[in-house]
Amino acid sequence: MDKQAFLAIITQHQGMLYKLCRLYRDTPEDREDLFQEMIYQLWKSFPSFKGNAKISTWIYRIALNTALASFRKKHLPVTYTDTFPEIAQPDHGDNEQQELFFTALKQLSDAEKAIITLYLEDMSYQEIAGIIGIEENYVGVKLNRIKNKIKSLLNL
Structure with a gap:
């Protein structure tokens, strides 16, 4: 798996991920946890991306499913800070x-x-x-x- 290609794709589409996190979580900590869960799920699925759909469509589907699944579980997802330290949420003010x-x-x-x-x-x-x-x-x-x-x- 090409980690650099994955990070470039995530960086390009991180705005969409942040919006989803903001819609499905109330606190900054919970948003960060959800964001990390989305990144983890995308990383796990990245090798199976065949290019049949646009990358943004693929990212959105996985991110939305992750948000909905973790929202319904009523507990916080496991965090993966050590897996992708290069991805940091900007301060949007x-x-x-x-x-x-x-x-x-x-x-x-x-x-x-x-x-x-x-x-x-x-x-x-x-x-x-x-x-x-x-x-x-x-x-x-x-x-x-x-x-x-x-x-x-x-x-x-």
Whole structure:
């Protein structure tokens, strides 16, 4: 396995992973644990990536499944700090507006979180449909409903 290629891919797509961690965990410590679990699961699966899908699609599927599985287990995942010390979460300097937005996102269902996260990653309706497993034209309908729900939650 090519560790350098893996680290380059993770570095390129770490923003998506951080967003998922923020949606599924409340504390910085829990987010870090989830991030590390995602990295571990991606590393374990990396040799089986065949290139049939875009790398971002593959990463998202594994990361989302990891977030949902660990969320349902109701316990913190094992940490893997010694495995990938080269990957460090940057300090994003959260502001109040971001906090309000993420608080609203956390109130969405798991399916809604998944769709809006992909949308925020600038994925096309076709890509979102392929990852989520719904029809492409239904993605737009779902996104409009999710956006309206977020506006309502934010009292806009």
